Amino acid sequence: MSDIPYLLIMTVLPLCGAVMVLLAQDDEKTNGRNVISVSMLTVWGSLVFILLALSHVDSSYGHMQLLEKYVWLENPEITLTLGVDAFSLLLILAVNMAALIGMWGGRHEKGCQKSCMVFALLFLSLITGLFVAADIMAFFIFFAALLFPLFMLIGVFGEVKRRAALFRFTFYSFCGVLLFFWVLVILYNHDGANLLISKISQLTLSSKTEFMVWLGIFAALLSRIPIWPFHGWIAAVYVGIKNPLIFILANMMPLTGIYGLMRFVPESVPVSMVFLATGLEIIAVITMLFIALIALINVDFKFKIFSFMMVYYIFYLMAAFFPTSQFMMNVGYSLFAFMIIFAALEVLVSYQEDECEAQKLLPEGILRLMPRLSVVFTFMIMAGIGMPLSAMFVNNFVLISALLTYNFWTGVCAVSSLAVVCVALLLEIRRRKHEVKFSVEQVSAVRDLSKKDVCFMATMMLVLILSLINPLWFIRG
């Protein structure tokens, strides 16, 4: 146990930030600047604590570290345990950086800035809590609690047009929460106390109970991931979000399911789980191929980004089923870079779309009028498709290799899907750099990224390149 409760601070800090945002002055004079400043400062503060926590964590040590226990209930007896390893800290870091990029990119969005930031910080707090939860009850509380701010963000501030899809999505997620709750209580009652996640696989359950428990866990965690055949309306919800910050936060939800599967699924799969694991692999492959192919024919770039995310998420999900945990850090590094790339892409696309809307232009050829944005955008796309510009390259190499080794044809399908979705992204570069004749007025009216924006994005590019050069530069051990 550590003396300073880093994990509690990391979890609560965004919540405190949300309170500060509520109290921040917001009128016509400040025009939302106070709100953004407080929000971004909060995230920067979180980042500092995360890096401090990373400095205390030994990445070579596989078990949970910096453990903190808090007694919540005496009857039934429930003690909440928080703990991290390098993998979860990497994810927290990634999520916070992505949120920071989203806040930077969404700072000019109009309408309900304050409330939006409050819910965004609340969401950040809860997702951090999910990643630091070491026992099943704490995990479930944060897992379920995420639904509320997410619903508010998407429904109220996201300007989603297809409401029916939103409600189906919320309903579907709620079913997953209840299923998980059921399993959780069964496990709790079996052991008589709140169980650490790592100990679940060590329980001796009857084969029927074991099957039901794992089925419940799988189904509940998969409800967060847009797997086939539920990908349609989940895609409709996420893709319809206009605000870049909310789009980024919403697309973090599948990460919670993947993280859960990586934590819950043991290295040696119990006999009752073999059938489930096989089924999941099949569904994962089908989903990847589906989403990738639809991304290829869809012209909406937001859908392409969503597909890119989902295909990669499912690719990382497959890593959860390797019969060894030695690739977990590779997933962590890759996800770290991936989240930054995705967030930056979303912000850049959103910027382009806003300019197109303001100047009444089509997106074809828009990058020709924005040279600075074009450079950054191209860099991010290149990094995203797997070029060696970030930690994604080497770590994806390791993961693809492992996937092909453990199940060759699954690996081939997964890699094909990755290739197709990357082609879909590249087609977008082609479209946005297409030669189009613009009038002089249009050329002069279009605003490129400001110097501040370029500096910010350059910092992110530098972080990505540093992650390629030395993936372990911020971790000891």
Place this chain on the structure above:
Amino acid sequence: MFASAVLKIGLSGLLAELFQKNRAVKSWAVVLFLALGWLLYPVVDSGQLFNRSIWFFTWIKTPVIRVDVALRTGAAYGPFILSQIIVLGFALYYNMFFSLEKLRLRHGGLYALIFMLMMFAVSAGNSLQLLITICLIDVLSFYLISEASVRRNFVFFNFFADFLLLVFFALVWGSENDLHFPAMQKFLKYSAHREFAVALFLTAALIKCGCVGFHNYLLDLKKISFVRAVFLFYGGTPFLGLILLLRCYGIFSLFPWVEKVVAVAALLSILWAVVAACLIDSIKAKILYFNMMVWGGCLGILLSDKQLFLQLIPYITAVALLICCVLILPLVAAANEPFVSKTGGFVKSMKFSLVVSLSALSVLVYFVLGLQLENYKLYACLWLGAAGLVLLHYLAQVYFGSVKADERVWAIVKNPNPMYFLFILAVGYGVVSSQKPLFSAQYLNLCVFALFVPILLGCCSAWRLMRGGDKVYQIESVQQAMPALKFFQILVVAPIRNFGRVLWLTVDFLFVERFLMAFVRRMIYSTLKVSRFLHHNLLVSGVVFTTIGLFVIVLVFYWQGVPVNE
């Protein structure tokens, strides 16, 4: 020393990129050329390139994977390094004064960076180092190409090839848990998926080499400036393709069909290049097709004798660059007139250029005929014949054909400035004077050429061979045709897209939305309707529900089996 020179070159390139100047760009290009020359000259002069040395550092060291990055020199690496130095020299030299270049410092920086990465690619002792450098070279090449339409095909083909290589190397590493190239042999011998892996590798290598079928992205380089196009040909992806084949040379012995495939690809590339070079009007396209022929020839030499290829590669590069430089002279002289059909009769104003061009041609003949390819002499002669036909066809049209240039062009046609000839003469002299035992009977070959060339040139002019060629130049469909690309679009891209559309329509729309969700909606609607009906009339529903409740109470009593005691 070599490693520090390479790293300094890279740093210079980076600085040139970051601190681009808009003024005095020519001067900065000269500074860059001199700086890099100063860095490289001691390395070349000391013969260090062929002495065995290694500089490495451990880049990644985790329980899962360890990757070392190395820079090497030695007999196996020296020729490649030398050839790349020649390419870099060519690029930086022409970057200083080639009239059609604007962003000289930026391009110079990119040349330096690509050179540095190429050194790492050449020195790669493990697959990850090779793969990373290939990908980074692709990225930098992408930035070197400023035209959007050219970038499009370039990025798609190279991305595809890089992906195939990634999968191939991932398969090998996953199986053998060893990134070094010797581990590949074991994989290729024993792995269950070796055929599949080899197919991936071969496809990637052929794409990189720009063989027929995959050559369009290289031919698109005709839209960018001459210097960048040639640099990318000899210092970019095709060169990487050759390195790939060299590093995985064991494939040819383990899989005989691979050798046949590569041979057929090389032959078809040469044939295609010959035909296309004769039919296409664009001067730069002709140069690029010539390069394609060179690359086809390289593949042939590689298949026949790996060691010979290793020794010859610097010479091949030098001679090829030499020819490219003479071929571009009419374009420069005619103020960037890109089409052969708009030239003709340039001999009146460019006699010196013609002499230099013929001299360069003689160097080519001298080089090819002098090669010690005992079993493949015939193929070399046939290649030379084809190359000769293409080059002479071009020279005859430009210098001796009927005048078709407009007045503006005709007024300014003259020999380009002496700087253009300096490189040609230097390289030509270097090739001829190198006292290599490879070349035999040099004087005999020179005499043969001295007699052969004027006769052929005269015959070509006399027979008006060019008329047929002139007519083809006017056919737009022939000039714009890209059959390989069309082939991919029809047979590969379109089916995938249509498959995606069909999937979305049938599964997402018809099955999920129209059937499944509609069924669920109907069920919900029916349930709610029943509920409303049951609760509609308070009095009636009260009686019914109360009766049901009491009935349940009574039923459980008798169900429990308790006897009624009256």
Place this chain on the structure above:
Amino acid sequence: MKNWIALVPEFILIATVGVSVLVWMFRDKATPKTFYTIAKYGVLLVLLSSVVLYDQSFYPKIYENNPYTTLFKSFIYLGALANMSLAVRFFLSTDTASFRFYVLQEISLLFLCAAISFVDVRWLFCCLEVGFLFNYHLIMTENDEEDNMAPAKTLVRYSVLFSLATLVCAFVLSYLAGGGDFQNVAALLQKNPVPFHVYICGAFLIVSVLFKLGAAPFHFCLPTILGRTILPVSGYLALVPVLAYYAVLIILLAHVVNGIYDVLRPAMFVFAVASILVGAVGANTETNLRKMFAYVRIFAVGVVLALLIKFEQNSVFSSFIYLSVCVLTMLGVYAVFYGFKSRGEYLDSMVDVAGVSSSKPFLAAALLIFLFSLLGLPPFLGFLGLLSVVNTLVAQQNYWLIFVVLSGLVVLGAAFLRIIKIIYFDRKNLHFDRVDKGIYLTLAINLFIIAVLMINPKYLMNDIEVALWTLIQ
């Protein structure tokens, strides 16, 4: 020996009624707030005296106080106080007389609380039935419309029938047992084999309580009544008496019908499942907000019954936690209803409250929190309730019931999503009046209590557990 001190709370309540009557008769300028003030202080005094005299029994064989009865009485009085403070806003804004409402509420409280303390079935059910019949007058408060009179009359008919039948059963059992106290009646019902007529009488006592609770299939009146009455009456009927009926049910199950409970258990299972399903599905059929929440209450009662199928300490504790949480949350919901007002009229149709979030964001946000709490989602208090329920059912290995409860929650979730959609995403149709600050205060207190209990649940879980254990020894 009769301990008259034990009846002090009841006397205070009677006195409060008396004072209200006197004020109504003799004071011309009596405002709605006057009767609220009288009722407020009266009930506060009653609450205090109940707590102080928690172990004082009037006559141990008939009327007994203990920590269990005091706990429930405290909750009932607190609930009544909260409802009264909200109700006064209604009467003030509509400028109608509140005398009838407050007096009837006090009388109802008197009978309900007395019923909890009686240890004689005759007295217990007399109080309970009289109190229930009084509901007719409550329902008719400020409610003269023809449409609303018909359901009230139907309720009266059924109430009278049920009451008569219940009293008959109670008296028959008392006669056969040789006394109406719990021990005698319990002994009668424990005979093996139990005669059919004895069984029916005992079972009907339970049925009567289930009818009052609104458990299916005896629920038919509840939604219509709650939807048609004025808001204060609806709030009172929805929130307060349910605690008393629940207390009585536990007393009966623990001390009276335990002999025939094994026989009754399958019927309880049927009623529990029916209540859950009827509640969940019914909530989806309604467009009237109060009717919808009436069905939510039916659902909650169903969950309570599901827990009580296997009657033991943990199940009683869990059912109490769940019910308390539901009542606390529904109190918040009703507080929000007081904020839905347009041109002086209180709105209860979903269509009318469309788009309210744009002009009343805090009200909408509060309702959202309560809805998520009712669904049992963390970090809201409802999660504690759901945790207790599922934990107990799992311990009992009652997996089918868990499935039914969770399925019911899913269906209920669909209904709540409909409300959220209308409040947040539909266009505003009406102009909403300014919300009274008292409403916001009530909401703030409610939310504060929810937050405190969630962060430190031992106030709810541990301290109350002790009180409940006195019943089930």
